[in-house]
Amino acid sequence: MKRRIAGSGIAALAALALGQPTCLPFGNHTEAARPAASTTLAPAPDPFATFEANASASVDPAPAGHGAPVVIQHATVMTATGRKFASGFVAMEDGLITSIGEGDGPPPKPGSTVVVDGRGKFVTPGIIDPHSHIGVYPVPDTAAHDDGNEMTDPVTAGVRAEHSFWPQDPAIERAVAGGVTTIAVLPGSGNLIGGRGIVMHLTPQRGARAMRFPGAPELLKMACGENPKRVYKEQKRSPTTRMGSLRTLREAFLRAQKYARDLAEWTRKSQEAASAPPKKQDDKSGNDPPKPPDRDLSLETLALVMRGDILVQWHCYQADDMLAALQVADEFGFKVRAFHHALEAYKIRDVLSRKRVAIATWDDWWGFKMEAYDGIPENLALLTEAGVRASLHSDSPIAIQFLNQAAGKALAAGRAAGVELDEEDALRWLTANPAWLLGIDEQVGTLEVGKRADVVVWSDNPLSTYARAEMVYVDGQLVFDRAHVGAPWSDFELGVRAMPPKGKTK
Amino acid sequence: MKSLSLAIVALGLAGTEVALADDLPTVAIVHGRVYVPGDHPPLADATVVLANGKVQAVGPDIPVPAGARVVDARGKTVTPGFIDADTDVGAIDVEMESPTNDTNVRGLMNPALRMIDGYNPRSALIPIARAGGVTSVVVAPRSGVLAGQAAFVDLAGETVAAALVRPALAQYAHLDEETAEASAGTRSGLWLLVREALEDARFYATHKAQYDANGTRPLSLRRAGLEALLPVLRGEQPFVVTAHRASDIESALRLADELKLKLVLEGASEAWMVADDLARRKVPVVIDPLEDLPEHFDRLHARSDNAALLERAGVIVIIATFSAHQCRLLWQHAGNAVRLGMDHDAAIRAVTEAPAAAFGLKGYGVLEPGAVANVVVWTGDPLQTSTHAEHVFVRGREQSLETRQTLLLERYRTLPVSRDGSR
Numbered sequence: 013m014k015r016r017i018a019g020s021g022i023a024a025l026a027a028l029a030l031g032q033p034t035c036l037p038f039g040n041h042t043e044a045a046r047p048a049a050s051t052t053l054a055p056a057p058d059p060f061a062t063f064e065a066n067a068s069a070s071v072d073p074a075p076a077g078h079g080a081p082v083v084i085q086h087a088t089v090m091t092a093t094g095r096k097f098a099s100g101f102v103a104m105e106d107g108l109i110t111s112i113g114e115g116d117g118p119p120p121k122p123g124s125t126v127v128v129d130g131r132g133k134f135v136t137p138g139i140i141d142p143h144s145h146i147g148v149y150p151v152p153d154t155a156a157h158d159d160g161n162e163m164t165d166p167v168t169a170g171v172r173a174e175h176s177f178w179p180q181d182p183a184i185e186r187a188v189a190g191g192v193t194t195i196a197v198l199p200g201s202g203n204l205i206g207g208r209g210i211v212m213h214l215t216p217q218r219g220a221r222a223m224r225f226p227g228a229p230e231l232l233k234m235a236c237g238e239n240p241k242r243v244y245k246e247q248k249r250s251p252t253t254r255m256g257s258l259r260t261l262r263e264a265f266l267r268a269q270k271y272a273r274d275l276a277e278w279t280r281k282s283q284e285a286a287s288a289p290p291k292k293q294d295d296k297s298g299n300d301p302p303k304p305p306d307r308d309l310s311l312e313t314l315a316l317v318m319r320g321d322i323l324v325q326w327h328c329y330q331a332d333d334m335l336a337a338l339q340v341a342d343e344f345g346f347k348v349r350a351f352h353h354a355l356e357a358y359k360i361r362d363v364l365s366r367k368r369v370a371i372a373t374w375d376d377w378w379g380f381k382m383e384a385y386d387g388i389p390e391n392l393a394l395l396t397e398a399g400v401r402a403s404l405h406s407d408s409p410i411a412i413q414f415l416n417q418a419a420g421k422a423l424a425a426g427r428a429a430g431v432e433l434d435e436e437d438a439l440r441w442l443t444a445n446p447a448w449l450l451g452i453d454e455q456v457g458t459l460e461v462g463k464r465a466d467v468v469v470w471s472d473n474p475l476s477t478y479a480r481a482e483m484v485y486v487d488g489q490l491v492f493d494r495a496h497v498g499a500p501w502s503d504f505e506l507g508v509r510a511m512p513p514k515g516k517t518k
Numbered sequence: 519m520k521s522l523s524l525a526i527v528a529l530g531l532a533g534t535e536v537a538l539a540d541d542l543p544t545v546a547i548v549h550g551r552v553y554v555p556g557d558h559p560p561l562a563d564a565t566v567v568l569a570n571g572k573v574q575a576v577g578p579d580i581p582v583p584a585g586a587r588v589v590d591a592r593g594k595t596v597t598p599g600f601i602d603a604d605t606d607v608g609a610i611d612v613e614m615e616s617p618t619n620d621t622n623v624r625g626l627m628n629p630a631l632r633m634i635d636g637y638n639p640r641s642a643l644i645p646i647a648r649a650g651g652v653t654s655v656v657v658a659p660r661s662g663v664l665a666g667q668a669a670f671v672d673l674a675g676e677t678v679a680a681a682l683v684r685p686a687l688a689q690y691a692h693l694d695e696e697t698a699e700a701s702a703g704t705r706s707g708l709w710l711l712v713r714e715a716l717e718d719a720r721f722y723a724t725h726k727a728q729y730d731a732n733g734t735r736p737l738s739l740r741r742a743g744l745e746a747l748l749p750v751l752r753g754e755q756p757f758v759v760t761a762h763r764a765s766d767i768e769s770a771l772r773l774a775d776e777l778k779l780k781l782v783l784e785g786a787s788e789a790w791m792v793a794d795d796l797a798r799r800k801v802p803v804v805i806d807p808l809e810d811l812p813e814h815f816d817r818l819h820a821r822s823d824n825a826a827l828l829e830r831a832g833v834i835v836i837i838a839t840f841s842a843h844q845c846r847l848l849w850q851h852a853g854n855a856v857r858l859g860m861d862h863d864a865a866i867r868a869v870t871e872a873p874a875a876a877f878g879l880k881g882y883g884v885l886e887p888g889a890v891a892n893v894v895v896w897t898g899d900p901l902q903t904s905t906h907a908e909h910v911f912v913r914g915r916e917q918s919l920e921t922r923q924t925l926l927l928e929r930y931r932t933l934p935v936s937r938d939g940s941r
Binding site: 151152153182183358359361378379380381385386387388389390409413414417420423429476477505508 | 611614615643808809810814815818822843847850854856901905906923930931933
């Protein structure tokens with residue numbers, strides 16, 4: 013995903029990223045687009061890149077600064093790469109992991125390095141939850157903040173969860189207290205295509221964009237099965253059936269194909285016009301630049317999906333629904349990055365493995381609706397055995413607080429079923445695999461030199477019921493310290509808050 | 519939690535006699551780490567003998583009776599079967615398929631409703647809950663202001679009669695923000711409904727003859743409802759109130775004082791703020807330690823160590839799942855109370871002894887001679903992620919741990935699926 017492109021202006025769209033090399037994926041808040049100084053350049057060879065760069069500019073970027081160097085020593089270090097250090101260290105500086113291994117690590121810089129005594133503790137990468145609605149369905153549950161599902165049309169590919177996200181959601185800090193450092197915030201599943209999701213780094217900020225995970229790809233939330241047809245049946249509109257859903261979905265992608273063709277055609281003609289010999293000042297004859305097609309945010313998103321620039325995260329429970337979804341993906345030539353929930357994924361794990369589709373699911377949720385009736389606790393284990401990249405997700409501001417226990421439970425269920433798994437496999441369900449699923453695996457998900465210092469110090473083996481996240485680092489900065497819980501992150505909780513628990517617990 | 523009040527046990531309602539089969543083999547569970555009642559630490563290496571559906575003996579030096587089946591529990595933990603004090607097991611198959619969901623009754627005032635009338639002992643959820651070490655449950659009503667009467671059942675038996683322990687365990691009232699909104703629209707309106715109903719029932723108790731002769735003023739409930747509230751007013755049947763905000767809990771305490779009700783609190787996110795009051799009055803509190811979010815304005819002070827704070831203040835803490843499909847995870851709910859500071863053994867009591875005592879269920883939740891032989895042998899610490907229930911006995915009979923889910927696993931353990939077998 014690390015292709016670099018040159019963003020340049022489009023004559024018809026005045027304010028553009030000019031001469032600013034923009035890193036794809038588009039959302040890098042440290043390389044925000046700037047309004048163009050001039051609009052006279054040739055149209056971009058890739059108008060989509062310009063659209064995306066403009067849409068991800070930030071008026072309030074995250075502040076820089078990574079604090080003092082830190083070394084955590086004498087801890088059990090679980091790296092999620094398969095390597096484990098029984099009495100190891102993790103050193104971090106300038107937001108990155110600088111060294112890791114057995115022993116004490118590099119000598120601390122006097123007066124500068126913070127030394128953390130990790131005796132009896134466990135250290136892991138920060139947990140990544142690839143499916144959350146924190147901020148878009150915040151707590152308290154109020155009509156005023158019911159912002160997760162734009163249920164006015166079954167295809168709302170143009171909406172962005174980022175634009176609903178309430179950064180004051182008290183659930184954010186509680187997730188961090190559960191050892192979570194990164195989440196994907198997705199629109200709900202009321203629509204077939206719910207809109208764009210966003211990868212968030214969990215630090216207290218004033219606006220959603222400052223929380224964007226730097227360089228993370230764009231996500232698209234899609235949904236199949238019961239939810240969309242229930243929502244639109246209640247509204248007495250299509251789709252009310254699975255076949256209606258598939259029809260609506262395919263028609264949306266057909267429109268997006270046409271939109272992409274029209275845009276490509278316009279780009280070609282514009283470039284031809286621009287490269288034509290310059291007209292004399294007073295020449296009023298034809299040869300005006302061609303008119304661009306009207307922009308359509310929904311079709312733009314789908315066109316980018318078909319180009320492979322947006323990662324599809326598809327809510328789908330039943331095996332047959334997932335197979336039907338994969339047929340649509342093949343028909344329109346796009347990849348499904350992951351099915352979410354996917355309680356019947358174990359039934360088609362051979363297909364998922366062959367097609368390299370990842371899974372994000374719970375440890376043992378089941379039965380709350382028909383399409384969840386065949387969920388089994390061995391799902392994650394069977395998928396892992398079959399070579400499918402499987403992740404845990406929460407989909408819940410409660411469950412996100414103990415995803416580590418979910419990994420412990422799924423490991424136990426798998427082992428009881430005779431699947432050969434180790435603790436590193438279970439840790440990867442929480443870190444490395446969701447990092448890949450969100451396209452940020454080069455930056456986080458394992459404890460390795462050069463990766464972002466998203467690190468959790470646990471009181472106990474993180475797969476235990478009793479493990480508490482004691483210290484949580486994001487980009488090398490201590491954002492949660494159970495022994496010194498300060499003022500709440502959320503303005504909402506000023507004066508009322510009593511969480512997370514202070515002081516020592518047994 | 520330091521001393522469970524036996525007085526509560528003595529107040530128990532007359533229960534349905536537990537029917538016992540006489541073909542039961544005697545079982546001796548040997549060398550286990552055994553949880554015994556009271557404030558004792560578990561016995562390190564003890565034997566539990568089950569005979570005729572009852573616990574016959576518990577202790578370190580108990581001889582194995584001749585002919586008994588021996589279960590070796592070395593390195594394992596033996597507890598009373600867990601009791602989920604609030605669940606929908608047996609009342610729901612698929613939550614979102616309304617016809618299969620017998621929890622959402624229409625109407626607000628249904629004190630005569632009995633959950634037992636909708637209980638299905640053959641539900642696919644029951645073996646799953648049981649495989650999680652839960653052997654008895656309180657099937658609680660979910661909707662309305664005066665929601666009706668919970669059933670207490672054992673998770674075994676092919677018929678309702680076989681599973682039933684108490685058809686009318688307790689009366690449930692929902693006095694929280696959500697119910698206020700769904701009923702009268704305000705808290706005061708909600709309390710007006712409740713007070714009026716209880717007042718009318720009290721009036722009815724002393725005017726039955728006139729009522730039957732149509733000689734009384736109109737009453738807010740129909741006859742069955744009035745009758746159903748009489749055991750509550752006599753202080754015999756627990757009155758289980760769901761309330762979260764500390765001030766709502768205070769209102770419930772005032773009502774209980776005034777009418778001398780046997781109050782049990784549920785939900786109770788802000789109970790820690792009135793912990794001393796609850797401890798002094800010995801009001802048991804049924805909570806879910808996983809519910810720590812300020813999900814509504816009536817629980818802005820919710821916190822994850824509610825259980826620990828209540829326990830430390832001396833409140834009787836009961837832990838429940840409030841769930842049907844995940845009733846099997848009662849151990850995890852208890853484990854999280856421990857994670858955030860509750861005493862481990864107190865958390866075990868919160869899913870065994872404490873609910874039994876609060877609801878007057880003599881012989882439940884304890885391993886002692888004469889107790890109902892609901893017993894679980896766990897592979898380790900029952901509250902740990904890596905542990906599972908290895909043997910589950912209900913009324914002395916070992917239960918199969920096969921569930922619809924184990925059958926799915928078996929079918930899909932290897933692909934492609936073969937359907938040649940008998941299943």
